[in-house]
Amino acid sequence: MIGGPGVGKGTQCANLVRDFGFVHLSAGDLLRAEQERPGSQYGDLIRSYIKEGKIVPMEVTIALLENAMLASGQTRFLIDGFPRKMDQALKFEESVVPSKFTLYFECPEEVMLQRLIKRGETSGRDDDNIESIKKRFKTFTETSYPVVEYYSKKGKVHTVSCVEAPDVVYGKVKVIFDKLFSENN
Ligand code: AMP
Numbered sequence: 309m310i311g312g313p314g315v316g317k318g319t320q321c322a323n324l325v326r327d328f329g330f331v332h333l334s335a336g337d338l339l340r341a342e343q344e345r346p347g348s349q350y351g352d353l354i355r356s357y358i359k360e361g362k363i364v365p366m367e368v369t370i371a372l373l374e375n376a377m378l379a380s381g382q383t384r385f386l387i388d389g390f391p392r393k394m395d396q397a398l399k400f401e402e403s404v405v406p407s408k409f410t411l412y413f414e415c416p417e418e419v420m421l422q423r424l425i426k427r428g429e430t431s432g433r434d435d436d437n438i439e440s441i442k443k444r445f446k447t448f449t450e451t452s453y454p455v456v457e458y459y460s461k462k463g464k465v466h467t468v469s470c471v472e473a474p475d476v477v478y479g480k481v482k483v484i485f486d487k488l489f490s491e492n493n
Contacts, residue, residue, distance in 0.1 A: 309388045310456055311413030313361075313444040314420035314427065315470045316477065320413070321388045323478045328485055330386035331377075337388075338372040339364055359434050361443030363451055366396035374404050392452040397459075409488065410459045411481070415470040417445055 311317050318334065325332045336358075343354040350368050357364045369390070377385060387407075391397035401407060421441060428436030435444065459465045466484045470477050 309386065309411045309413070310390075310392070310452060311470065312415060312417070312420050312448045312452075313441065314424035315413040315415045316423070316474060317388050317413060319474050320470075320478055320481055321386055324386055324481065324485065327482065328386075328489065330384050331380045331382045332386050332388060333373060333376050333390075334388040335369055335373065335390040335392070338376060339369065342368070342372055355434070359440060361435060361440050361445075361447050363393045363396075363447060366393070366399055369396060370400055370404065373400070377404070391455050392447075394455055394458060397455050407459075407464070410456065410465045411484070412456050412465050412467045413470045413477075414467055419471055420445070 309317055309321065321332045321334070324330060339354050339358065342348050343351050343358070345351065348354075354364055354368065373387065373390065391400060424436055424441050425438070427433075434440070456465060466488075468477060468480050468484070
């Protein structure tokens with residue numbers, strides 16, 4: 309699942325887990341947990357990348373994801389906020405597992421900005437402030453969006469607009485997933 313910062317990925321993932329039983333893994337959550345883990349050799353590196361809105365090096369992110377996938381003992385994963393850069397997309401599919409499809413959440417920056425500013429009032433996140441948010445938008449446009457284009461060319465992207473209320477957005481997401489999983493089962 310790919311989308312700009314503040315697009316509502318976390319909310320939609322919770323709905324998908326409830327209805328489709330995926331194991332939900334968020335690249336951002338895994339990185340934040342590693343950043344806080346006592347004794348982590350990557351804590352400071354992750355902290356500075358997140359604050360700057362930059363893509364954490366793929367070696368760290370892919371290892372965290374792969375470990376979490378193996379530890380779950382499951383086989384169906386909804387990976388939120390990944391891949392965010394072409395190198396990690398290619399490396400993950402080569403060394404871990406190919407993806408089935410990409411869900412892309414589309415939203416104008418003004419809408420995401422308002423959501424992030426609101427979230428920043430209570431989130432306690434180092435990167436929900438205006439300077440970090442602007443950097444995250446730039447990273448999304450320059451580095452993450454090319455991943456959406458790459459998978460689009462392969463016919464693997466489903467795009468959903470996220471401007472409306474979460475339940476309206478989820479209605480559209482569910483139609484896509486119902487279709488995909490009834491075809492495959
Ligand atoms: P998120 O929780 O999805 O908003 O991500 C917060 C921050 O974590 C991003 O701005 C990046 O610094 C980092 N991050 C999240 N996902 C990835 C990823 N797939 N690869 C590298 N860094 C990531």
